[in-house]
Amino acid sequence: MLIAFGLISAVVQFVGQVFGLRFAQPGLLTAVSLGLCVVWGLVRAYPRSSIERQFTHPNLTVVIKIGDLLEEKADLVVGFSDTFDTDIEDDVVINRSSLQGQLLTRIYGGDRSRLDEDLRKALAAVAPANVETRSAKPKGKLKRYPIGTVALIGPPNQRIYCVAYSRMGNELTAHSSMNDLWVSLDHLWEAIAARGQLSRVAIPIMGAELARIYALDRENLLKVSILSFMARSRLQAVSRELVVVIRPQDAEKVDLLEMRAFLAAL
Structure with missing residues (x-):
């Protein structure tokens, strides 16, 4: 100075x-x-578009940045409902602008059959928690999996962790809660620790949009994800680098100075 x-x-x-x-x-x-x-x-x-902190105990880096999750050179995390629905036709079951919808259109080139087959294989060893009837749930998939179920899909060079952290109502509205989110994050880190080989992992702000967790704003939802990751990382190695990606349209809803102070306090 x-x-x-x-x-x-x-x-x-x-x-x-x-x-x-x-x-x-x-x-x-x-x-x-x-x-x-x-x-x-x-x-x-004042941070421009990203902040980060390197930790020594445990040895890892946490990055918070504004950008496009699907463009990250990292393993990706995408939130799903307990039915792992993928139908974006007319935005009735899944909204095409959501991350799930973008996963289908951009990563899978709109090939829903291939995405559904990858999900089916990934979930083959998981027993459904319940199976709806077609009369009860007119559209979408009928098998319900436990909250926190993680389906690992994608090519070996970029794993995609699909985690069920919301419940899809039969009226086709997804809902989640802080408890569902916390449980799902814990299962997610466990799956990444087991399968991720400590690779770089990029996640969105989970729970902010169609999952309808109204108790917290985006900034606090972001903090919850980082706290959960750090808590698990102090028990076992999960990833050498966690990147939390904020969509450009949400940039004004997250105070990066506040997040820098939050990281410094961990």
């Missing part, structure tokens, strides 16, 4: 000489320089 103050003072004096400006009061130059120095410091301190 002292170096910056000196540099800014020199610049102010130089500009004054070039343009013939005079500082009648000695304190004015100091005040102007100090003001510019404060502005410079604030600009430097």
Whole structure:
């Protein structure tokens, strides 16, 4: 800061000489320089689009960034409902703008049969918690899996962890809760620790949109995910780097300065 103050003072004096400006009061130059120095410091301190903290115990990095989850060079986490529905036709069962919908259209090229087959194989060893009748649930899938079920799909070079953290109502509205989210995150980290080989993992802010967890805003939902990850990581190694990706349209709803302070306090 002292170096910056000196540099800014020199610049102010130089500009004054070039343009013939005079500082009648000695304190004015100091005040102007100090003001510019404060502005410079604030600009430097304010995070642009990402923040991170490296931890030593355990040895890992947590990154919070604004971006596109599906563009991350990492293993991905995508939230699903307990029925693992994938139908985006007319946005009735699954909204095509949701992360699940984007997974289908962008990663699977709109091939729902292939996505459903991958999910079926991944869930083959998991006993459904319940099976709905078609009369009770007119659209979508009928098998319900326990909250926290994780289906691992995708090619070996990019694993995709599909975690059931909400319940799909028969009226086709998904609902979740803080307890469901916490349980699901715990199962998710367990699955990543077992299958992920400590690879970089990218997750969204889970619970903010169609899962309808109204108790917390995006910022606090983000904190819950990081707290859960750190708690599990202190029991067993999960990943060397966790990246929490905030959608650009949600950027104004998360205070990155607050999140930087949160990471520093962990």
